[in-house]
Amino acid sequence: MVTKRTPLDWFVFLTLATMWASAFAFTKVAVEGLPPGLIVTCRLALGALLMCTVMAFSGHKLPPFSDRHAWKAMIAMGIIGTAAPFYLITQGQRTIDSALAALLIASAPLFVAAMAHLRFEDERLTVNKVLGILVGFIGVAVLLGPDAVGGIGSADMVAQFLCLGAGFCYAVNTIIARSAPNLPAIVLPTGFLAAATLASIPAALLDDYAAFAPNVSNALAVVALGAVPTAAAGVLLMRLIQTTSATFVSLTGYLIPLISAVIGYLAFGETQDVSAVLAFALILGGVWLSQRQPRSIQPPKATSDLVDTVPFTESER
Secondary structure (H helix, E strand, C coil), rough: CCCCCCHHHHHHHHHHHHHHHHHHHHHHHCCCCHHHHHHHHHHHHHHHHHHHHHHHHHHHCCCCCCCCCHHHHHHHHHHHHHHHHHHHHHHCCCCCCCHHHHHHCCHHHHHHHHHHHHHHHCCCCCCCHHHHHHHHHHHHHHCCHHHHHHHCCCCHHHHHHHHHHHHHHHHHHHHHHHHCCCCCCHHEEEEEEEEHHHHHHHHHCCCHHHHHCCCHHHHHHHHHHHHHHHHHHHHEEEEEEEEHHHHHHHHHHHHHHHHHHHHHHHHHCCCCHHHHHHHHHHHHHHHHHHHCCCCCCCCCCCHHHHCCCCCHHHCCC
């Protein structure tokens, strides 16, 4: 069932999508002088450090190691939902262009919709939801252009499967977050960013540092990556997951290319052709359609009805 989205839900949704979209601009600056593995590890480490600092000042702390359910969720989100897709995307883009990679990663909402339908009673597929997700995906394909679509099957197949795997990892991460225990919004992202940092270190050790000459701009871009699309976005992710649904949150994947195009124009003067207007309309229309509530379905009367229910009881964990 699709519940009614509040103005605050939509504001957090757009803010989260913007934060994640900013990562492309920051990464573009960072990779000019720093190796990919080091960027990922430093981004995650800075994000985790910032989150630990905020958590300490807020009076919260990580759950005890005896809370196996919480730690399983944080470790899984750190490895499967953060470190793994970062690495897969980096490796995939060594042999395929960013447009094709972005198109394959945009498959995440399709995976989420299918898994959420099987996993959660309140996220069953509806006609509007299916049509909206498909329209949004078509919008992403139009935005990225015929070269990206034509590259499917003709470019490096291994690299394509790596990027598709990254999209699947993001989808699994959304499902894990939806099933995670009810912890303060600052705690869960702190734990999974710490786990992701540790998991990313081996890739950083394999980088060829002699081939790079970093400058201040590169370093500042990494700091921005850690603060905005990693730390701050982690908190908003958990807030939005707790008050809406996994499928709704996953639709940020369709807005990210759109917002990225706007940021690219403002920051680097990158331009889009006329087809971008059609793509924008399709993406926004798809998101709206997937969240459109049938008139026969009445919204919950109490705010508590919007809060996600963990699908396991304490005795079952």
